[in-house]
Amino acid sequence: MKTLKTIFAILLVALSTISCSSDDGKDGVDGAAGATGATGATGTANVIYSAWLTAPTAVAETIDGTSGMSTSINAPELSEDILAKGTILVYMSFGAGTYTLPYTSFAGATANTISAISTLKKIKLFRFVHSGAGTVNLPTTLSWRYILIPGGVAAATAKTAKPDYAKMSYEEVCARFNIQP
Template identity: 35%
Template sequence: MKMTSTTRFFAILLMGTLTMACSKDGDIGPQGEQGIQGQQGPAGPQGEVGPEGAQGEQGPAGAEGEQGQPGTANVIYSDWITSPFTFDPNTVLGWNSFIIAPGLTEDIKENGAVLVYGKSAGDVVYQLPAVIFGRNQSYSSRPGSSYNLRLIVESIDSGVIGQPLLLIEFRYLLIPGGIPESGKSAPVDYTKFSYEEIAERFNIPD
């Protein structure tokens, strides 16, 4: 069908208008308000615990610690006790008396150590048994019945003691059995220690 001149005119005009509308950008509008943040939903249920992982390799052994001090919790020692001897040394060859040792149990008698020390007026300490040749005196001790410690003094020769007793105070030390020496399984022979070594080892005050 043939277009009339009027129809062709309006078609050209319409195309020009559309071309102008598409070639011109419009101004950017203002930014809109931020929307309201939604509420957080409820937490989901906790998942099941996963299986235990394989055990890791054992780490290297640490350095060995220093040797500790010997324990003293079960060691019993007395104060210095005034001598129980009250006899006249000019009239007897020997005498025995007793001091009470409440911690002296049958187990300590059989398996432990019972140490007894005597001290002179000059603060010289002797471990019993002790022989004092200059005084013609021999001192010893042994556990008695019950909780008694028997102290014995005798002349060295066959005559009377004849001189004042040298030892005027006594002290005992009770050590339970089963306290091994460091690095050894056998019990210690405490009779081989001096009084000073025993006092330092077990923290015994003078």
């Protein structure tokens, strides 16, 4: 029985190969072009990104009862519409790395976080110490970049929801929007 199955399998493969030969039929003819489709939903063609920027010297500030150091970078394209419906990504570069904000580290031998607070045409960079004791500076040697993704059509289902860009690496975001890192 096993031999019969093997012979049948070989015969099936041979027939398939012969019947699929490109020499036993005439070439097909391309059909007429179809109708033009409907215009698609708004895409990401209008993504805005900055060059790498330096920020002014940070100053002490208290935000929502939390003391820290802050500075701001200009983002002239940051509109009310983007604030309301878009996505704002901010990155910090130092040493050999690029980091997404918020960024938590142990600089100054204490846990601290650098976050970005977006407002019309500006992005405030704020660093606070988790323990609330003291501050850690925001050196002017750090570089900053923002990527603004205008809002589009609201997603109807989870299948069409926009990606969570904050969970993507800087390199993945740059690749997705064809941005030179």
